[in-house]
Amino acid sequence: MTDAQNRICILGGGFGGLYTALKLAQFPWESSMQPEILLIDRSDRFVFAPLLYELVTDELQSWEIAPPFVELLANTSIQFRQADVEDINPETQQVSLVGGDRLNTDRLVLALGGETPLNDIPGVADHAIPFRTVSDAYQVRQRLQNLEASDADKIRIAIVGGGYSGVEIACKLADRLGNRGRIRIVERNDTVLRHSPEFNRNAGQRALSDRGIWTDLETDVVSLSENSISLRYRGQIDEIPVDLVLWTVGTQVAPVVKKLPVPRGDRGKIQVNSHLQVIDHPHIFALGDLADLHDAEGQTIPATAQAAFQQADYTAWNLWASLTHRPLLPFRYQNLGEMMTLGIDNATLSGLGLSLDGPLAHIARRLIYLYRLPTLEHQVKVGFNWMLDPLRAFLTPQ
Numbered sequence: 397m398t399d400a401q402n403r404i405c406i407l408g409g410g411f412g413g414l415y416t417a418l419k420l421a422q423f424p425w426e427s428s429m430q431p432e433i434l435l436i437d438r439s440d441r442f443v444f445a446p447l448l449y450e451l452v453t454d455e456l457q458s459w460e461i462a463p464p465f466v467e468l469l470a471n472t473s474i475q476f477r478q479a480d481v482e483d484i485n486p487e488t489q490q491v492s493l494v495g496g497d498r499l500n501t502d503r504l505v506l507a508l509g510g511e512t513p514l515n516d517i518p519g520v521a522d523h524a525i526p527f528r529t530v531s532d533a534y535q536v537r538q539r540l541q542n543l544e545a546s547d548a549d550k551i552r553i554a555i556v557g558g559g560y561s562g563v564e565i566a567c568k569l570a571d572r573l574g575n576r577g578r579i580r581i582v583e584r585n586d587t588v589l590r591h592s593p594e595f596n597r598n599a600g601q602r603a604l605s606d607r608g609i610w611t612d613l614e615t616d617v618v619s620l621s622e623n624s625i626s627l628r629y630r631g632q633i634d635e636i637p638v639d640l641v642l643w644t645v646g647t648q649v650a651p652v653v654k655k656l657p658v659p660r661g662d663r664g665k666i667q668v669n670s671h672l673q674v675i676d677h678p679h680i681f682a683l684g685d686l687a688d689l690h691d692a693e694g695q696t697i698p699a700t701a702q703a704a705f706q707q708a709d710y711t712a713w714n715l716w717a718s719l720t721h722r723p724l725l726p727f728r729y730q731n732l733g734e735m736m737t738l739g740i741d742n743a744t745l746s747g748l749g750l751s752l753d754g755p756l757a758h759i760a761r762r763l764i765y766l767y768r769l770p771t772l773e774h775q776v777k778v779g780f781n782w783m784l785d786p787l788r789a790f791l792t793p794q
Contacts, residue, residue, distance in 0.1 A: 402431035404715055405491055405501040407481055409437030409465055411445075411704035412684035412711070413507030414770055419712035421472045429720060431502070433474045436493070440464055440478050443530055446701055447765055449568045449737055451533040452540070460778045462530045468771050481508070481652050486677050503679055503715050506666065510647035510685035510699065519620030524556070524643040527565055539640050540572065550578045554625050554638045556617055557645030558583030560592070560736050563600045565642060567739040570607035580610040580636075582617060582627060596734055599744035599753040607739065647699060649686045661688025670726035672711050681715065683707040692726035702732060705768065735761045 404420065406413045417435045425431070441462045450456035465476045480494040484504070491499045512526035525535055543551045551573055555562045558581045570577050581588060581604070588604070588611055589597040604611060618626040618633055626635045648654075649664050659667040659675040665688035667675045672689065674680040683689070684707065685699045697703050706729060714724045733747010735757070743761045744753035752760060762782070769775045 402429070402502045402719055403500070404431050404433050404503045404505065405499055406433070406435045406505040406507060407437075407484070407491065408505075408507035408509055408684070409435055409439070409442055409476075410507060410509045410684060411701050412509070412708050413437070413505065414442050414465075414468070415705060415708035416505055416507065416683070416711045416715075417469075417474045418472065418770060419709055420715060421474050423712070423716045425716075426720075430473075431719065434477065434499070435465065435469070435474055436477050436479055436481065436491075437465065438478065438480045439529070440466075441530065442468060442770060444765070444769060445528070446735075448527070448530070448533050449564050451530070452537055452565070453568050453572050453740055455740060457781075458530055460781065463770075463774055468774060471771075471773070484652060484656055486656060486658055486674070486680060489679060503681070503718065505711060505715070506653065506674070506680065506682040506686060507684050508650045508653055508686055511650055512643060513646045513648045514643060516646075517617055517619060520617070520643060523620045523622055524641040526643050527561060536640070536642065540569075543639055544573075544576070548639070549576070551576050551640070552578045552638045553640045553642070554580050554582055554636070555642045555644060556582045557643070558585070558588030558590075558611065558613075559644065560589065560734075561644040562642075563588055563604065564737050565644065566609050567603050567607060567742070568737065570609055571739040579607075580612055582612045582615050582625075584614065584616050586613055588613075592736075593734060593746040595746040595751040595753075596736060596744050600736065600738060603738035603742065603744075647685055653686050671714050671724045672707060672727055673714070679718070681711050683711050689727065691729045693728060695729050697727075697729050700734075702734075703729060706730065735764065737761065 406417050417433055420433055441464050444461040447456060447461040469476050482494045483492040489501045489504045512528055514521040526532055553569055555566050562581050566579050566581055570579050589600045612627060616628045618628050620641060623637055624635050625638050625641055626633055654664060661667045666682045666686055667688045668682050670692045672681045672683050674682050684704045689697045691697060710725055710727045717724050733745060735745040737743045741755055741758050743758040745757050745760060766775060766779055769778060
């Protein structure tokens with residue numbers, strides 16, 4: 397295979413995979429070394445996960461946060477293929493797709509993300525809804541519409557997990573349901589937002605309190621049925637009626653990643669060096685939720701969108717460098733702060749010496765995420781739509 401036939405295959409179109417591909421396409425490739433860049437994902441759409449909560453409250457539309465890959469990549473040299481990955485051979489760097497196709501690659505990028513484990517506790521897989529995809533958000537919204545249309549006096553919701561995702565969706569649901577909502581967060585530790593900056597944690601706890609959201613701390617889920625959740629607190633088990641359960645806790649690697657014969661780190665993640673190369677496989681790169689990574693300073697890297705953004709830049713550079721005989725760059729993570737939404741028109745952010753909460757933080761969060769959306773074309777379309785929102789609200793009859 398000659399240099400002109402180099403193929404870079406990127407598995408997974410989340411933050412790590414898509415942004416790696418977009419960055420790669422921007423590098424000044426010599427015509428004789430221009431590789432084929434192939435992005436493969438099981439879905440036809442990219443999902444900007446930090447804004448997924450806004451679908452539940454109809455603050456945003458699906459096209460804004462989940463644009464089709466073919467639309468995003470239309471003006472690039474990147475090829476997209478919607479497919480499920482069946483097998484990966486790390487020795488030959490060959491990828492097998494469901495349906496029988498096999499792809500040979502010169503450089504392989506593993507960015508398949510993580511999945512929410514639902515099979516560890518009886519009833520969870522059958523009766524709980526995770527919150528990772530647009531399909532999950534649609535399912536939650538449909539269930540809410542059915543419950544709101546019923547004659548039930550109260551709508552009872554349990555959210556398992558008191559991290560960012562659990563607190564954010566709890567506040568959104570509380571604002572949507574108002575006085576009809578009876579929402580509880582179930583958290584096995586002694587506080588919600590345990591790993592968050594103090595400012596964000598305090599703002600989050602105030603938001604929960606202001607909305608009357610219960611927090612069951614130091615509590616484990618024992619089982620789940622269609623209409624109830626069984627909780628264990630200090631040895632005592634109580635069965636509580638519920639109408640809807642959301643499962644926001646835990647991450648596991650995908651089955652196709654789990655069976656790869658490569659070195660493993662924490663929770664079965666793939667061990668990579670500071671250049672984001674899989675240990676013992678320098679032509680394979682891994683990033684995002686499936687990578688067990690320490691940066692050049694020895695920092696453990698969190699499984700966040702912010703970290704995946706930064707890893708994508710380094711992965712793209714190191715792919716380009718490895719094919720053009722340039723030095724690779726060791727990854728250096730910069731913590732730029734953390735943000736979360738706390739209901740409609742309310743948020744909090746903390747980082748780089750700045751702490752904000754309330755409506756101003758909501759605006760800042762939106763603008764930061766607008767800047768982070770993939771491709772300038774999509775940013776312009778979404779930004780223009782957001783600018784028109786106040787005018788639409790003014791012209792819409794009350």
